[in-house]
Amino acid sequence: MEIEQIVRTGAGNIRGIASDGVVRFLGVPYAAAPVGPLRFAEPQPHGGWDGVRDATRPGPNAPHLVKPFPGLDVAPLIGTGWVPGDEYLSVNVWTPDPAAKGFPVMVFIHGGAFVLGSKDASVHDGSGFARSGMVCVAINYRLGIDGFLPIPGIPTNLGLRDQIAALKWVRDNVAAFGGDPGNVTVFGESAGAMSIGNLIASPLAKGLFRRAIVQSGHGSMTRGIRVMQRLVKKLAKMLKVSPDAEGFRSVSYEDGLKALEKISQPTARIDLRDASGREPLFGLSRFSPVHGDDVLPEPALDLLRKGAGSDVEVLIGTNAEEMNLYLVPTGVREKIGKWLALYALHKSHPNAHRTLRAYGLGSGKKPGQAFTDAMNDLVFRWPARRFAEEHRGRTHMYELDWRSPQSGGELGACHGMELGFVFDTLASVTGPEGLAGPNPPQELADRVHALWVGFARDGSLPWDAFDSEARQVFQLAAGKAIAEPPMPAAAFQP
Numbered sequence: 333m334e335i336e337q338i339v340r341t342g343a344g345n346i347r348g349i350a351s352d353g354v355v356r357f358l359g360v361p362y363a364a365a366p367v368g369p370l371r372f373a374e375p376q377p378h379g380g381w382d383g384v385r386d387a388t389r390p391g392p393n394a395p396h397l398v399k400p401f402p403g404l405d406v407a408p409l410i411g412t413g414w415v416p417g418d419e420y421l422s423v424n425v426w427t428p429d430p431a432a433k434g435f436p437v438m439v440f441i442h443g444g445a446f447v448l449g450s451k452d453a454s455v456h457d458g459s460g461f462a463r464s465g466m467v468c469v470a471i472n473y474r475l476g477i478d479g480f481l482p483i484p485g486i487p488t489n490l491g492l493r494d495q496i497a498a499l500k501w502v503r504d505n506v507a508a509f510g511g512d513p514g515n516v517t518v519f520g521e522s523a524g525a526m527s528i529g530n531l532i533a534s535p536l537a538k539g540l541f542r543r544a545i546v547q548s549g550h551g552s553m554t555r556g557i558r559v560m561q562r563l564v565k566k567l568a569k570m571l572k573v574s575p576d577a578e579g580f581r582s583v584s585y586e587d588g589l590k591a592l593e594k595i596s597q598p599t600a601r602i603d604l605r606d607a608s609g610r611e612p613l614f615g616l617s618r619f620s621p622v623h624g625d626d627v628l629p630e631p632a633l634d635l636l637r638k639g640a641g642s643d644v645e646v647l648i649g650t651n652a653e654e655m656n657l658y659l660v661p662t663g664v665r666e667k668i669g670k671w672l673a674l675y676a677l678h679k680s681h682p683n684a685h686r687t688l689r690a691y692g693l694g695s696g697k698k699p700g701q702a703f704t705d706a707m708n709d710l711v712f713r714w715p716a717r718r719f720a721e722e723h724r725g726r727t728h729m730y731e732l733d734w735r736s737p738q739s740g741g742e743l744g745a746c747h748g749m750e751l752g753f754v755f756d757t758l759a760s761v762t763g764p765e766g767l768a769g770p771n772p773p774q775e776l777a778d779r780v781h782a783l784w785v786g787f788a789r790d791g792s793l794p795w796d797a798f799d800s801e802a803r804q805v806f807q808l809a810a811g812k813a814i815a816e817p818p819m820p821a822a823a824f825q826p
Contacts, residue, residue, distance in 0.1 A: 334350065334351045336349060337350050343379075345383070345384045347386055354427070354428065354462040356426055357509070358387055359387060359419075360422055360425060362423050362471070365418035366478070374487050374493050390415070393414060393420050394472055394473065394474055394476075394478070395478070396414050396447060397447075397593055398414075403738075404743075404765055405765040405767075407453070408454045408760040408761050410444050410450070421494055421498075422471075423471050423472070425458075427468075427509040429510050433510060436517065438469070438518075439517070439518045440524070442471075443522025446479065446523045447476045454757065456470060456757070460781060461784075466788060473495050479619075483564055484576045486577045492621055499516070515542060519546075525549020530628050531544075532546075532636070543645045548649075548712055550632075551632025551636070551715075552719070553620055560620070566595060568580070570591045602618065604618065609681070613680075614711045633722045636722040639724050641725060642725040647730065649805075650716050651747060652708075652744070653746050654708050654745075654747045655708045656704065659704050668699055674688060676703070681710065691709075706820075709819045709820065710821050717816075717818075727798050728798060729798040729804065729806065732749055743767075753781065754780055755781070756778070758774060776808070803815055
């Protein structure tokens, strides 16, 4: 049975729906629509509305493109695509009871390589957290050209600025949903987790959250503004506009997405390596946050080293076989040869040959497996450990070690695999093409979900904090902490 519920926010009254012990408010604006003169502006307060605004449907999301993935249904992870509409800077809220007080708050930032995704993807439905006594909030933010392209004359890092605006909205409004604005945990996956790695270090986000959970992310996927100007100029040339605010304001969303799709192809010729010969996103996305502005004055690790974010308690982790998502279903891991593996890594890393040798290339291991193992560590696992090393506050580290039986048993503990366990939404990723296969263990979801809830409630976790000597990493499926030695990537990454 569904029952209407009315809540008053700072912008006006909204109508949600209560059912199955959860009250849901969907598509609630946290900022003014980023259209017209506000399209490339910093997020602005919403002007409000009269009467009661319907908040029973998710509403629009940021312009983006979604493509099928070979052999896997990825819609539960990234959503079903662009839902057009102006007011897409919005949140979903799940609460046990808006009339109550003091529930811990969890704010989720979705992934999608900074170019796609939505708060409405089914795997991160927040109902399970509400049933566990949390107020859960999921947010949209600007993507691609509108969110992560440092166009001259336009504020940088608009996607991150949107996330900060959403966190301020939570601070100012979450009490109306029963939440405690003084007990906020921000959590996210992939690009959402990379964003959180930056927000922990950002002076503009200071004080907006007490804890952070960084799932398959870290703070090192940023580029310098000067490097990203190459992408600005390349896209402007493709779109036949000037590489500045005036030029890009004349570009429709549709034309921008077509250009984004072209520039995102592996064959697109653009070099985004820095002065050291490193490309910090390893070709996974042309778009990224930038450092060198007021949001992120320096690279995140440099800021952490100086004490930024030391007041934030952090849970950070990765999956054991992150890159399998990209390299197993596509057949790349099995097909790639030695020279192509070397060429592919050299496009992002100055020590490709030495690195791949350290991961078994030339020692009997298949080139594709050596490449996959190296990329697992270079792209995700080792940078997350480096984040833990540099963070001056309390930091705990986990790793998901449960292996999906998909792709003939080879998909394993790939990127995104933890989400169904974290949110207790395994049904959304179960089935013939589901990421977790036909029968993932509910018992593991119960345990992982409870760990996230306990950390968000009061910071408690059943293993010791990470430090560079003990190197404690908690294996989620095994249910134990191990002392993890430095991995081979340590010799080849800053």
